[in-house]
Amino acid sequence: MNTRVNFARYLLITCVIMTGVQTLNILGVFPYEGKSHFFVFHSYLQELAKRGHNVTVISHFPQKNPSPNYHDISLAGTSRVFEDMIPFERSYFVILKIGFFIVDIGTENCRKLLGHPEVQQLWKTKAKFDVVVVEQFNSDCGLGLAHQLGAPVVGINSHVLMPFHYSRFGIPYNPSFVPFQFFNGGTKPTLYERIESNIFHAYFKIIFKYWSQNVNQRTLAQYFDDVPPLDELAKDIKIMLLYHNFILYGSTILSSNVKEVGGYHVAAPKELPADIKKFIEESEHGVIYISFGSMLKASTTPRDKVEAIISAVSELPQRVIWKWDEKTLPGIPKNILVSKWLPQNDILAHPKVLAFFSHCGLLGTTEAIYHGVPVVGMPVFGDQPGNAAAIEESGLGVRILIEDLTKENLLEKIKTVLDPNFRNKVKQLSKAWHDRPMSAMDSAIYWTEFAAKYRNLTFRSPSADVPLYQYMYIDVILVLGSILITMFFVARTLLKLILYLTRLLSKDNKNKLKSN
Ligand SMILES: *[C@@H]1O[C@H](CO)[C@@H](O)[C@H](O)[C@H]1NC(C)=O
Numbered sequence: 201m202n203t204r205v206n207f208a209r210y211l212l213i214t215c216v217i218m219t220g221v222q223t224l225n226i227l228g229v230f231p232y233e234g235k236s237h238f239f240v241f242h243s244y245l246q247e248l249a250k251r252g253h254n255v256t257v258i259s260h261f262p263q264k265n266p267s268p269n270y271h272d273i274s275l276a277g278t279s280r281v282f283e284d285m286i287p288f289e290r291s292y293f294v295i296l297k298i299g300f301f302i303v304d305i306g307t308e309n310c311r312k313l314l315g316h317p318e319v320q321q322l323w324k325t326k327a328k329f330d331v332v333v334v335e336q337f338n339s340d341c342g343l344g345l346a347h348q349l350g351a352p353v354v355g356i357n358s359h360v361l362m363p364f365h366y367s368r369f370g371i372p373y374n375p376s377f378v379p380f381q382f383f384n385g386g387t388k389p390t391l392y393e394r395i396e397s398n399i400f401h402a403y404f405k406i407i408f409k410y411w412s413q414n415v416n417q418r419t420l421a422q423y424f425d426d427v428p429p430l431d432e433l434a435k436d437i438k439i440m441l442l443y444h445n446f447i448l449y450g451s452t453i454l455s456s457n458v459k460e461v462g463g464y465h466v467a468a469p470k471e472l473p474a475d476i477k478k479f480i481e482e483s484e485h486g487v488i489y490i491s492f493g494s495m496l497k498a499s500t501t502p503r504d505k506v507e508a509i510i511s512a513v514s515e516l517p518q519r520v521i522w523k524w525d526e527k528t529l530p531g532i533p534k535n536i537l538v539s540k541w542l543p544q545n546d547i548l549a550h551p552k553v554l555a556f557f558s559h560c561g562l563l564g565t566t567e568a569i570y571h572g573v574p575v576v577g578m579p580v581f582g583d584q585p586g587n588a589a590a591i592e593e594s595g596l597g598v599r600i601l602i603e604d605l606t607k608e609n610l611l612e613k614i615k616t617v618l619d620p621n622f623r624n625k626v627k628q629l630s631k632a633w634h635d636r637p638m639s640a641m642d643s644a645i646y647w648t649e650f651a652a653k654y655r656n657l658t659f660r661s662p663s664a665d666v667p668l669y670q671y672m673y674i675d676v677i678l679v680l681g682s683i684l685i686t687m688f689f690v691a692r693t694l695l696k697l698i699l700y701l702t703r704l705l706s707k708d709n710k711n712k713l714k715s716n
């Protein structure tokens with residue numbers, strides 16, 4: 201009896217050990233200095249460490265309070281973290297410039313990454329990693345490093361896919377329904393918008409392939425022998441953790457190794473600072489929260505737009521909390537609280553916060569759907585137009601374009617989202633957002649461990665490897681077309697022959713008749 205119980209216990213323990221997740225050595229490569237990007241990754245990296253994995257992170261943002269299992273290789277101070285670079289106006293020229301700028305930074309990041317002594321130690325000491333997590337943004341340099349370390353790669357991003365990322369994962373880019381983040385068209389672009397997005401999609405792909413990839417390849421070759429083409433390494437990414445979710449962005453066509461894990465950065469809300477809490481809770485009609493993120497500066501925002509916002513919200517019974525980097529706003533009414541820094545997630549979590557007037561950054565948009573707060577979206581640059589289109593299409597909010605921003609238009613938009621029916625729909629949407637078989641964070645961690653566990657298997661979509669002429673069935677069309685054309689000519693020739701013969705025969709007969 202006793203031995204049987206012991207045996208059962210032994211079996212149980214063995215099973216737990218065998219199915220238990222083995223701790224992994226994980227390297228994160230984040231040479232891009234965008235703070236809002238790393239803010240998302242940080243929560244994932246910390247969670248990996250918390251679950252027992254040994255995590256080493258190369259980034260510009262070392263932890264202030266080091267936690268166990270999380271080791272920093274700090275690139276801080278090697279680049280200036282850029283601010284105040286975003287013009288309020290959006291034009292083709294600005295988009296071209298942003299493309300240039302992003303790619304240029306990517307090549308510089310590569311040189312700094314590989315030139316860093318602590319990073320060099322990794323390959324000089326032949327450090328062993330079970331998986332390397334590489335940001336998918338403006339450079340593929342990290343893929344070369346991962347290849348040198350001989351580890352499988354998990355791709356990760358904190359925004360929508362860049363135009364040059366579709367082909368590596370074999371995801372079709374079809375501008376008739378795939379939103380282009382820099383423009384407003386969403387999933388139903390007009391002909392004009394489709395022409396625009398085709399041209400700019402091509403522009404981004406070309407500068408990435410012929411500039412970024414080329415320069416990075418040469419930088420890598422200075423340190424390593426035989427680095428395969430970065431394009432090929434990109435296709436070898438085992439799993440891509442896409443910061444996306446179909447409840448907000450709509451159903452999209454993705455390859456099976458591209459996993460939607462959007463939403464994991466949102467933390468459980470914390471207690472609000474006393475003054476903000478008081479301001480919110482003493483409001484009779486609720487609160488509207490306004491923030492245009494950290495990139496947009498007061499000094500670059502036209503005064504007439506600021507005044508339109510102030511005069512619109514001063515007509516509302518609601519109180520307003522506004523994140524703004526100037527202490528004073530002109531003629532600020534009593535119902536507005538202005539502050540340079542605000543705990544956005546904790547504010548949006550408060551049930552008395554009824555609407556969010558936002559520039560549609562991905563972080564704020566995600567927090568809004570998480571807490572079920574309707575959005576009035578005014579996109580400015582980057583992926584914000586795409587996010588704003590998704591906000592409107594999903595029903596999370598409405599959109600207002602900068603050029604249309606007047607007191608009357610803004611008031612109308614805010615009143616639309618304050619409507620109880622609108623709010624109810626947003627609550628439903630938020631409920632669906634949370635209703636998943638596995639939380640976004642669990643899912644991100646699961647697929648990371650999966651990539652390490654099955655490092656010898658390939659999950660890439662065959663469409664990533666198909667040459668363009670096959671993908672567009674040009675060869676098939678050529679073969680079938682040639683057969684059809686050949687058949688046509690054969691038939692025509694036969695027909696002609698038959699006609700000729702019948703004529704000949706009838707002539708013959710006539711001649712015979714005559715001679716008779
Ligand atoms: C964990 O990572 C650190 C830093 O990369 C490394 O020095 C250490 O040896 C690793 N620990 C284990 C158990 O592999």
Ligand SMILES: *[C@@H]1O[C@H](CO)[C@@H](O)[C@H](O)[C@H]1NC(C)=O
Nearest residue numbers: 350651652653654655656657
């Ligand atoms: C993966 O492949 C390598 C080299 O071919 C081999 O040494 C290793 O045992 C394989 N790993 C697993 C988990 O099958």
